[in-house]
Amino acid sequence: MSIVLSPGEIKLPDGRSVDFANLDIAATAPCLRAVADAVAELLPYYGSVHRGAGALSQRCTREYEQARETVADALGRGAGDTVIFTRNTTDAFNLLARALPDGTRVLTFDAEHHANLLPWRDTVRLAVPRSPDEAVEALGYALARVRAPQVLVSVTAASNVTGEVWPVARLAEVAHRFGARIAVDAAQLAPHDPAALAGLGADYVAFSGHKLYAPFGAGVLAGRADWLDAAEPYLAGGGASAHVGDDHAVRWASGAARHEAGTPNLLGAVAIATALRTLRADGLNGHERALVARLRAGLAELPHVEELRLFPADAERVGIVSFALLDRDAGDVAVALGREHGIGVRTGLFCAHPLTRRLLAEAAERKGADRAPEHAVRASLGIGTTEEHVERLLAALR
Numbered sequence: 001m002s003i004v005l006s007p008g009e010i011k012l013p014d015g016r017s018v019d020f021a022n023l024d025i026a027a028t029a030p031c032l033r034a035v036a037d038a039v040a041e042l043l044p045y046y047g048s049v050h051r052g053a054g055a056l057s058q059r060c061t062r063e064y065e066q067a068r069e070t071v072a073d074a075l076g077r078g079a080g081d082t083v084i085f086t087r088n089t090t091d092a093f094n095l096l097a098r099a100l101p102d103g104t105r106v107l108t109f110d111a112e113h114h115a116n117l118l119p120w121r122d123t124v125r126l127a128v129p130r131s132p133d134e135a136v137e138a139l140g141y142a143l144a145r146v147r148a149p150q151v152l153v154s155v156t157a158a159s160n161v162t163g164e165v166w167p168v169a170r171l172a173e174v175a176h177r178f179g180a181r182i183a184v185d186a187a188q189l190a191p192h193d194p195a196a197l198a199g200l201g202a203d204y205v206a207f208s209g210h211k212l213y214a215p216f217g218a219g220v221l222a223g224r225a226d227w228l229d230a231a232e233p234y235l236a237g238g239g240a241s242a243h244v245g246d247d248h249a250v251r252w253a254s255g256a257a258r259h260e261a262g263t264p265n266l267l268g269a270v271a272i273a274t275a276l277r278t279l280r281a282d283g284l285n286g287h288e289r290a291l292v293a294r295l296r297a298g299l300a301e302l303p304h305v306e307e308l309r310l311f312p313a314d315a316e317r318v319g320i321v322s323f324a325l326l327d328r329d330a331g332d333v334a335v336a337l338g339r340e341h342g343i344g345v346r347t348g349l350f351c352a353h354p355l356t357r358r359l360l361a362e363a364a365e366r367k368g369a370d371r372a373p374e375h376a377v378r379a380s381l382g383i384g385t386t387e388e389h390v391e392r393l394l395a396a397l398r
C-alpha cells in the first residue's frame with residue numbers, strides 16, 4: 001500500500017478505467033497517509049489556539065507549538081531563530097520582504113519562481129548562471145560590488161522548471177563571507193530531500209505544506225529572529241498585538257506571534273510537522289532518482305522532444321523534467337494525455353516566465369527549429385509515482 005492517498009482508478013471519456021498517473025506532483029503533492037491520520041486524530045479536539053483556558057484550547061495550543069518545535073528541529077533552527085507558519089511559500093517571501101530593514105538590497109538570479117522575484121522591492125537580478133560553479137562565482141562578483149547597509153541573497157534550492165538543484169550551501173558561504181544574509185526557496189527541495197534543509201546554511205528558509213505531501217493552506221518561513229522581531233507585523237490584528245490601549249496605541253507581540261495575526265491554522269501546522277517527520281524517516285530519494293533518470297532517458301530518444309535545462313545535463317536534480325514539444329501545441333498534448341491516457345502533467349511557463357521562455361528558445365535552437373514553442377510541458381514525480389506511470393507517459397508521447 002502506498003504511503004500517500006490517491007484517487008486510484010479514474011474513468012476516461014472513452015469508458016476505460018485507468019490508475020491515474022499524477023505527474024504533476026511539483027505543483028501539489030498527494031497527501032501522506034500519516035498526515036491524514038494525524039489530522040483526523042485531532043479533529044475531535046478542535047479548539048482555539050492561544051485563545052482559551054478550556055481543555056480543547058489547551059491541547060490545540062500545545063499541538064501547535066509542538067508542531068513549531070518539530071519544524072524548527074527538522075530545519076536545524078535554534079535560539080535566535082523564529083519559525084512562522086504562513087499560508088505557503090509565496091506568503092513566506094512576502095512576509096520576509098516586508099520585514100527587511102530599510103535600505104536592504106536583495107540579490108536574486110533571473111531564474112527564480114515569481115514568488116521569489118516579485119515580492120522584493122530593491123532588487124538586483126543576476127543573469128542566469130549556466131552551472132552551479134558559475135552561480136557561486138557570479139554571486140561573489142556581485143556581492144563584492146553591491147553597496148547597501150544590508151544585503152539579502154534569495155535563491156531557489158531546486159528549480160520548479162528544470163528540477164536542477166542549486167548549490168545553496170556554497171552560495172550561503174559566499175553570502176556570509178560578504179556579510180550578506182541568504183534566503184532559500186525550498187518549495188521544491190523540501191519534498192524531495194527534507195533532510196538536506198538543515199544543512200543549507202541559510203538564514204531563512206521558505207516552503208509550502210501542499211508540496212510536502214500535506215494539505216493546502218500552510219507553509220513556513222523559518223529564520224533569524226532579529227529583523228522579524230523589529231519589523232511591523234505582517235498582518236495587524238489579534239494574536240499579533242500584546243496590548244491595545246484605550247487610545248488604540250498598540251504594543252505588538254514578539255516572536256512568531258507578531259507575524260501570525262488571526263486564528264492560526266493548527267491542522268496545517270500539524271500536517272507539516274508530521275510530513276517532515278515521515279519524509280525524513282523514509283528516505284525517498286532512491287525511488288525518485290531512478291524514475292527521473294528513466295524519464296529523461298526516454299525523452300532523449302524522442303526526436304520531437306527537447307528537455308529544458310540551465311545547467312549541464314548531468315547536474316543533480318529532483319523529480320522534475322520540463323520539455324519543449326517541437327511539433328505539437330503543449331496544451332493540446334497535455335489535454336490528450338489526460339483524456340486518452342489518464343496522465344496529469346502541467347503546461348505553461350510555470351510561474352517562472354523569464355526563465356522558461358529563455359529555456360524554450362534555447363531548446364528550439366538546439367533542435368534546429370525555426371520557432372520556439374510558447375509553452376512547455378512539465379512532468380514531475382514523487383511518492384506514489386510508479387514505473388508504469390513513467391512508461392505510460394513515454395509511450396503516449398512516442
Ligand code: PMP
Nearest residue numbers: 088089090113115160187188208
Ligand atoms: N517556489 C517554487 C520553486 C515553487 O515551485 C512554488 C510553487 N510552484 C512556489 C515557490 C510557490 O509556492 P506556493 O504557490 O505554494 O506559494
